[in-house]
Amino acid sequence: LIGCEFANDLVSIGYEVEVVELFDYALGQLAPREVGEAISEALAQRGVRWHFGSGCKRITRDGDVLELELDNGRTIRVDVVLSAVGLRPRTTLAKNAGLVTDRGIVVDRFLRTSDASIYALGDCKQLEGLVLPFVMPIMHAARALAKTLSGEATQLRYPAMPVVVKTPAHPTVVSSPGPGMSGEWQVESGPDGVRALYLNANGATLGFVLSGKHTVEKAALSKELPAVLE
Missing domain, CATH: 3.30.390.120 (Enolase-like; domain 1)
Structure with missing residues (x-):
């Protein structure tokens, strides 16, 4: 998703863009093939070059140029590399503080951690097994926590969030x-x-x-x- 947004922004202001995608179509983890092919074709028509079904094996520098070796054996030479490979919560501080962590900092529906005096929200928290990126989950969590800290205990609820x-x-x-x-x-x-x-x-x-x-x-x-x- 972020890679598609990067590609759209950069090609629209004149950059030559190459996208390396592990899946064999865009948005492979989120959408059916027809959607991914539609968005990649639209971007390709604007000049984006796609490398599907391949990852980046290594990046080396050759003077002012970066050389990407893909795991399909192909090499790409570029000026700048942007990485959009997802998010992973940083839990080291929470672990060092003695808080319970898993994929994120574990919280209850009131956003309390295992220490009832410490709360967590944002991309770092894990609630009932869910670690949710994007803006809307953070906004819902912030509103619920603001009410709780103001004296109105409020459990977090997530509606559908397109x-x-x-x-x-x-x-x-x-x-x-x-x-x-x-x-x-x-x-x-x-x-x-x-x-x-x-x-x-x-x-x-x-x-x-x-x-x-x-x-x-x-x-x-x-x-x-x-x-x-x-």
Whole structure:
């Protein structure tokens, strides 16, 4: 996701852009293939070059140039490398303070850590197994914690939180189904974009990805989604 946004921003101001992607299509962890192919094609038309199904094995410097050796044997020479490989909470300080950690700093629904006098929020916290990046989870957590610290004990609740992929070349909105949700993607693809719904066996919408002109359905479809954390 961040890599697509980087590519869109940089190519739009005149940079030559190469994207190395482990999956064989863009947004491989978030969206059906049709969506990833639509966004990568839109960016390719603006000059972005894609290297799918490959990772970066090593980076070496040759004078003012950086040389990337991909694990498919190909070499790319560039001026600057930007990394967009996800987030991992830094828990060292919390561990040294004696707090319980796992993938993040473990908190309860009031954002209390294992020490009731210490709270955590943001990308570093882990709540009921969830470590959620992006802005909206932080905003919901901050509002709940502000009330709690002001004397109104408030448990954190996460509604459905669609993520807008900031790629004007091909506008896209993603609301992935939650962990453990069982269903199948139903995809409609055409020249106006892609409309993908993740439906369970009863036909209920558990997630969606919209691109192109279909992004106007974001608000209506969001109302159909279950909360991430009630």
